[in-house]
Amino acid sequence: MSWWNSDSDESSLGERYDESDIRIRPNPKANKPRTKTRPDHADAVHGMVTGVDRGRYTVLINEISVTCSRARELSNNAIVVGDIVNVVGDVTGVPGSLARIVRVEPRKTVLRRSADDTDEVERIIVANADQLLIVIAAANPEPRVRLVDRYLVAAFDAGITPLLVITKCDTHDPSEFLANFEGLNMPIFRSGTDQVPLEELQKALAGHTNVAVGHSGVGKSTLVNVLVPDAKRATGHVNEVTGRGRHTSSSSICFKLETQFGDGWIIDTPGVRSFGLGHVDPKNILGAFPDLELLAQECPRGCSHRSSAPDCSINEAHRNGELGSNGETRLDSLHRLLETFSG
Template sequence: MPARKREYDEDDVRIRPGRSSRPRTRTRPKHSDAVDALVITVDRGRYGCVREDAPAEDDIITAMRARELGRKSVVVGDRVALVGDTSAAPGALARIVRIAERTSVLRRTADDDDTTPEGRLERVVVANADQLVIVSALADPPPRTGFIDRCLVAAYDAGIEPLLCLTKADLAGPEQVLDYYAELDLPHVLVKPDSDLTDVRRRLAGRISVMVGHSGVGKSTLVNRLVPDALRAVGRVSAIGKGRHTSTSAVALRLPGRKGKQGWIIDTPGIRSFGLAHVSAESLLHGFPDLVEGTLEDQPNCEHTTNDTGCTLDAWVAAGKADPRRLESYRRLLTSRAGDDGSMA
């Protein structure tokens, strides 16, 4: 006798829930007991951190990035939350579980050897800086306005206030450089080997300042004068990198002073170029505020290069309303953006 065919109804159908509808079996910890800290150095997956309200002589907490952060980058100047062993004891290792929202990001386009098929990499130099201190010698080596212009563009693009620091003022006067930037009302300080640094300290107090400058301009000498303990502090940092020479690594140093008014300086000796390929043409113009008004009545779609016939910037400069050297520098940066070599000339 043939077997009877079974009939099915809705009670026999079992529907497996979709992957997205499954209840999560794991909840991420809130880390309510995390310790707030400032990242002062980064070296091959290890981050040196200190509590901002701790004494200047407090030891550095070595940390690694927690997996839950994903691909979020951690840079010098980041304010982070730490869990795990935050004792700063030898061999102790904490974890960075949160990165606070950044108030500013100073970027640069990387060097020629840091390229991808899509183009040159954009690198974050530091986070949460308030001020970019552009260190330039007045002689030996002579001042390079091209370098200063690049730094100003980067500062304005990041929303960071610039401060021009002119060193070796005992060898030459600042008139030529200050005249070049006369229309910008650019804040500046003069430094001699034996000069009093009260004005410099006042401008750095209570702020996070990034210092950039060419080799030989006296930046390291200035850092050591501002932070007498700088060499020892850098030595402590190099222990994180297991002996790596820290002269090519950015490091944040706490300035001496009253608690809450101390401030930080971030030395960036590893930055030998400041590419601006990541900066839009419009933002680039903001680095030349003395030229902005000259473009207000320009022809539509004018790119302000030497190839744009009738660019009003030419008439603006011819009328003596801006320094022709400033227009030349602006156009040179415009031309170099597509294949920016990061030159600091």
């Protein structure tokens, strides 16, 4: 005798159960229609990004440092130091709390660089800065005119006002180096190991968002520590064999600058040994050389201002010996930068 009587069992099962007896577990996600409409976050509060570290953002909100993540819809957008953002969630700043960045306000300026002159992919360094503090050492490491020129191009391309601080002036006379920039309307501050022009710098930086850039080992972080005693930025030394500085700042960070002339902000950035301009529009390069830009007003339309450009007024002044020794150096620097975009 079979232990399974298929006919009788199927018949009895059919009598006892039908589809109406099957209970379907509700699925709220499946029953709720998807929408692309995002919440307007009307309760979001404003803050400024002062630090970025491995997917976490430090945002200053009403003098309180708040740790934030970013909303999923911002996953493809870079958020950098200096950004003004809208934040929701726990903004108390207590240890262990986490808020969320839901919007990034339009940027007024963006300082960027590329890996090299052939790389069109831009790396945004900071946002909303209005002054670029270029820090160069008079010696050890040796100052590089070309690197300063590149900083100037990046500043003019971004619409940021450049200032130059040359450190270690007590160990080497920087006059010959500074002569390369006599044609520029740029404030220059000389600093020694124990003689920082603190009051002059404070007056120039107050009321502005300043970003400090420079080669590793030039004393950039040391200068920030003088301007903001509570910053406590790590400082390093220069390798005596290679002449290169050791990277001590691994990420950009913003500090509040409090002076007798008013408050401001200063952003310390990691030291770089190269500053690619692959992202820059070549038309904006001439803006870094206002002494030559004045001569370019007489150039024909569409003039490239390169050394081979026909009928270029700048080159004509050069051939006529009208530029002077400093102008010759500036023109050489302009030509070198323009040639990097010859493509």
